[in-house]
Amino acid sequence: MEIGLNHYLVLSAILFAIGLIGVMRRKNLLMLFFATEILLNSVNISFAAISHYYGDLTGQMFAFFVIAIAASEVAVGLGLLIVWHKSHNNIDLEQMSTMRG
Amino acid sequence: MFEAIAFYLFAFLTIVMFFITVTTAQALYALTSLAAGMIFISAFFFILGADFLGAVQIVVYSGAVMALYAFGMMFFDTTRDVKEKKGNSLIIFGLSTLAAFLVVVIFVAPMVTDNITAFYPIIEGVGNTQEVGVVLFTKYLIPFEVAAVMLLVAMVAGIVLAGKKMDLSLTEMSDAEIRDMREEKNKKVLS
Numbered sequence: 356m357e358i359g360l361n362h363y364l365v366l367s368a369i370l371f372a373i374g375l376i377g378v379m380r381r382k383n384l385l386m387l388f389f390a391t392e393i394l395l396n397s398v399n400i401s402f403a404a405i406s407h408y409y410g411d412l413t414g415q416m417f418a419f420f421v422i423a424i425a426a427s428e429v430a431v432g433l434g435l436l437i438v439w440h441k442s443h444n445n446i447d448l449e450q451m452s453t454m455r456g
Numbered sequence: 457m458f459e460a461i462a463f464y465l466f467a468f469l470t471i472v473m474f475f476i477t478v479t480t481a482q483a484l485y486a487l488t489s490l491a492a493g494m495i496f497i498s499a500f501f502f503i504l505g506a507d508f509l510g511a512v513q514i515v516v517y518s519g520a521v522m523a524l525y526a527f528g529m530m531f532f533d534t535t536r537d538v539k540e541k542k543g544n545s546l547i548i549f550g551l552s553t554l555a556a557f558l559v560v561v562i563f564v565a566p567m568v569t570d571n572i573t574a575f576y577p578i579i580e581g582v583g584n585t586q587e588v589g590v591v592l593f594t595k596y597l598i599p600f601e602v603a604a605v606m607l608l609v610a611m612v613a614g615i616v617l618a619g620k621k622m623d624l625s626l627t628e629m630s631d632a633e634i635r636d637m638r639e640e641k642n643k644k645v646l647s
Contacts, residue, residue, distance in 0.1 A: 358463045363500070364560055366467050370474055372556035377478030379548045385483060385525075385532060389490050392521070393474050396497050399513070407504040412576040412591045415506050416599075419592070422516050423603040427610030429521050433528040434617030440531055 363404030370397035384439075384446040388432055395425045462503055470496040483529060491522045507584040 374397060377390030399418045406414025440446055473493035477486045494517040501510030576591050592600055629637075 358460050361564075362463060363504075364564065366470075366500075368556040368560045369471060371559055372552040373471065373474045373478055375552040375555055376548060379552070380545075381478070383483070385529065386478075386486060388525070389477055389486055392490060392517075393477065393493070396494065396517075399509075400497060400500055403501050403504045403506045403509055406506065406578075410578045412578060412587055415509050415588060416591060416596050418506075418509055419512065419588075420599060420603055422512060423607060426516055426520060427607050429524050430610040430614035431617070433524060434614040436528065437531050437618045446532060 360404055360408040364401055367397045367401035367404070370400065373397075382448050384436055384448055384451075387448065388429065388436075391428070392425060395421055459503060462499065466496050466499045466503075469493075470500075483532075487522070487525055487529065490525075491518050494518050494522070505578075505584060508588045 371394060374390050374393035377393060378387060381387045381390060399421055402414040402418040402421070404414075406412060406418075436446055439451070443450065470493050473489045473496060476489040477493065480486050480489070495514060498510040498513040498517075501507070501513055576595060578587060
């Protein structure tokens with residue numbers, strides 16, 4: 356029962372699918388952010404796995420930058436969400452479909 | 457053998473946790489199961505020998521990001537159940553599966569055809585943190601600095617966006633002042 360690269364890639368694909376389901380079915384924007392975190396994490400797993408099985412550190416480097424991007428995305432996204440919630444008192448996606456300026 | 461047991465255990469736990477995250481109607485359950493899933497994912501990094509990445513995963517995700525989400529959720533009404541989009545679940549499931557398979561193909565395709573040689577090979581007998589440090593501060597120095605600037609920009613943006621009227625404290629103001637503020641705000645909305 357040797358765990359190979361394909362095991363990790365399949366796991367990453369399953370987690371990515373779960374994240375995509377979340378992105379498609381959620382209406383609450385906070386839940387949408389959770390789903391994007393799942394997407395980014397599933398990609399990180401495959402980066403680390405490829406880095407390990409090919410003896411190359413580049414995959415880990417990319418995983419670091421993905422983590423940095425996820426952190427800044429959360430900061431800016433939550434800031435925007437708070438501003439929206441202050442003015443409209445909800446964070447539903449359907450009410451944002453038109454930009455009234 | 458232990459690697460296999462650990463892999464399947466953590467794979468199962470991660471999938472269950474993330475499944476709860478995307479399906480539950482309670483925001484708090486989603487938040488906690490997401491945090492648990494993040495920690496289980498760091499286990500994969502430790503199995504794969506990327507110790508530093510695993511530590512960063514725990515610190516950044518379950519430390520910073522989860523704290524930020526928990527802080528943000530205090531602003532929103534989280535006791536209310538989350539309403540869902542009414543969509544065709546078959547289409548959603550099919551599209552997700554298709555996209556996931558595409559991801560696998562994208563990852564696997566070049567490896568089958570090409571003979572890959574390591575760009576920055578992992579050296580035996582050197583700690584993972586040391587290797588990561590050397591590569592990050594020589595070959596990836598400019599992306600590292602750009603990421604630092606990006607984080608700074610994100611921090612400033614977060615403060616500017618969320619920090620509006622933070623100098624006003626509702627607990628220290630008198631009732632009349634709060635009423636005045638509300639009326640002023642309503643006037644702005646109506647006009």
